[in-house]
Amino acid sequence: MGDYETVASSQPSNWQHHFLAPASRQVFASNETSPDIYVLCTGWAFRFLQLADGRRQILGFLLPGDLFSAHSLFEERFQFSVKALTAIQVSGMKRAEVQSRITQNPATAAPAIAKSCSAETEASEKMITALGLCSAEERIAYLFLHLMRRIADRNVIRDDRYPFPLRQQHIAEAVGLTPVHVSRILGTFRERGIADLSHGVLEVSDLKELQRLGSLT
Amino acid sequence: MGDYETVASSQPSNWQHHFLAPASRQVFASNETSPDIYVLCTGWAFRFLQLADGRRQILGFLLPGDLFSAHSLFEERFQFSVKALTAIQVSGMKRAEVQSRITQNPATAAPAIAKSCSAETEASEKMITALGLCSAEERIAYLFLHLMRRIADRNVIRDDRYPFPLRQQHIAEAVGLTPVHVSRILGTFRERGIADLSHGVLEVSDLKELQRLGSLT
DNA sequence: CGAGGAATTGATTTCCATCAATGACGGTGG
DNA sequence: CCACCGTCATTGATGGAAATCAATTCCTCG
Numbered sequence: 411m412g413d414y415e416t417v418a419s420s421q422p423s424n425w426q427h428h429f430l431a432p433a434s435r436q437v438f439a440s441n442e443t444s445p446d447i448y449v450l451c452t453g454w455a456f457r458f459l460q461l462a463d464g465r466r467q468i469l470g471f472l473l474p475g476d477l478f479s480a481h482s483l484f485e486e487r488f489q490f491s492v493k494a495l496t497a498i499q500v501s502g503m504k505r506a507e508v509q510s511r512i513t514q515n516p517a518t519a520a521p522a523i524a525k526s527c528s529a530e531t532e533a534s535e536k537m538i539t540a541l542g543l544c545s546a547e548e549r550i551a552y553l554f555l556h557l558m559r560r561i562a563d564r565n566v567i568r569d570d571r572y573p574f575p576l577r578q579q580h581i582a583e584a585v586g587l588t589p590v591h592v593s594r595i596l597g598t599f600r601e602r603g604i605a606d607l608s609h610g611v612l613e614v615s616d617l618k619e620l621q622r623l624g625s626l627t
Numbered sequence: 628m629g630d631y632e633t634v635a636s637s638q639p640s641n642w643q644h645h646f647l648a649p650a651s652r653q654v655f656a657s658n659e660t661s662p663d664i665y666v667l668c669t670g671w672a673f674r675f676l677q678l679a680d681g682r683r684q685i686l687g688f689l690l691p692g693d694l695f696s697a698h699s700l701f702e703e704r705f706q707f708s709v710k711a712l713t714a715i716q717v718s719g720m721k722r723a724e725v726q727s728r729i730t731q732n733p734a735t736a737a738p739a740i741a742k743s744c745s746a747e748t749e750a751s752e753k754m755i756t757a758l759g760l761c762s763a764e765e766r767i768a769y770l771f772l773h774l775m776r777r778i779a780d781r782n783v784i785r786d787d788r789y790p791f792p793l794r795q796q797h798i799a800e801a802v803g804l805t806p807v808h809v810s811r812i813l814g815t816f817r818e819r820g821i822a823d824l825s826h827g828v829l830e831v832s833d834l835k836e837l838q839r840l841g842s843l844t
Numbered sequence: 845c846g847a848g849g850a851a852t853t854g855a856t857t858t859c860c861a862t863c864a865a866t867g868a869c870g871g872t873g874g
Numbered sequence: 875c876c877a878c879c880g881t882c883a884t885t886g887a888t889g890g891a892a893a894t895c896a897a898t899t900c901c902t903c904g
Contacts, residue, residue: 531696543682627679
């Protein structure tokens with residue numbers, strides 16, 4: 411891996427460390443192995459898979475507090491690559507250490523881990539459904555709603571304005587469209603008074619309509 | 628749930644039971660809860676999500692030996708529905724009992740469970756990639772290769788002929804296409820001498836080409 | 845046989861990708 | 875301060891992949 415900038419900890423420990431990465435830097439590559447597990451502390455990142463011909467699929471976005479993957483608790487090989495969307499700060503912990511702490515009190519740890527894995531899988535399967543069944547605008551609405559919920563869990567949201575540091579390119583790669591088409595759909599959302607994404611902020615003016623489009627009911 | 632036909636066990640036990648379901652019967656509905664976990668013993672089934680308007684996405688196929696979901700070990704609520712593709716035989720076990728057996732020797736159970744969860748998630752994320760990036764024929768080739776591997780793990784395959792009880796409708800619902808278009812693609816696979824699916828058997832004549840199309844490298 | 849679902853085939857439409865050009869910024873250096 | 879550049883977003887024109895509509899034909903199974 412690339413410990414791009416290791417930050418000196420105030421009380422150094424041998425089982426936990428931190429590092430920084432600037433926007434756009436790839437921090438891990440698919441198939442890489444690591445004795446550590448990672449948590450995103452600040453900033454946004456995304457997980458993705460890339461095909462031989464360069465096509466890239468974004469699997470999900472990482473927000474502060476997210477484990478890169480719940481499965482990384484047990485699996486030392488990355489099944490995806492990770493790239494910083496904004497400047498980020500990451501915390502790494504020795505897997506062995508974390509595992510031993512888990513086995514020490516499994517009663518509290520096990521349900522949390524199970525829930526976390528379960529949530530990941532559920533999100534994946536909902537995304538499969540969105541990609542398999544939904545139109546371009548439904549997919550984008552779904553992505554917005556999914557991220558809005560996660561953002562709202564971490565930030566105080568006022569006036570329905572969400573911090574949203576995604577380029578149209580990222581939206582396109584997440585929901586299987588071209589950036590040009592994403593631009594058109596966002597244009598229609600604007601003129602229909604549904605939502606406006608610009609300058610890194612998503613402002614939702616017609617939540618009902620957005621939900622009607624993207625709820626995957 | 629519907630214990631359609633409960634089979635008398637030769638030595639009855641209170642923590643394990645079996646039942647049968649005919650082809651096309653839905654055996655569980657999304658959001659249902661169950662104190663049991665289930666393994667498919669014989670036949671094929673599939674997991675799916677359904678939207679309010681009736682559109683349906685197949686999330687994956689279940690083959691003999693498959694847990695309906697590894698997450699069901701911890702999660703009592705179904706996040707998907709299950710329907711029999713052929714006539715099936717299912718075994719159900721009390722979750723509490725299974726969990727206590729797991730905690731009795733976690734050293735052997737834990738890695739197996741983790742691997743199983745991990746495999747499910749990896750499969751989901753590869754499917755997201757296929758749906759987001761790939762053309763119709765690439766998606767179908769991917770589905771074929773994925774299932775061929777799983778079938779070959781359970782059956783002796785001769786002459787590259789795989790038992791394959793899917794209707795074109797099911798293929799369509801799994802890879803996000805219409806049955807009509809699936810028919811066309813399968814037609815081209817036939818005339819190009821790549822593979823022939825009919826009468827419930829998939830016969831592969833040009834594995835290399837199928838892999839070139841569907842390997843998701 | 846005959847009936848009904850499944851598959852195939854053709855004609856047409858729709859949605860989205862692709863190609864191409866333009867404009868809006870923000871940074872950089874002269 | 876302004877010309878230059880690269881990135882991003884927007885817009886228009888066109889083409890292509892897959893959906894949709896509509897008949898048949900083919901199986902399968904009573």
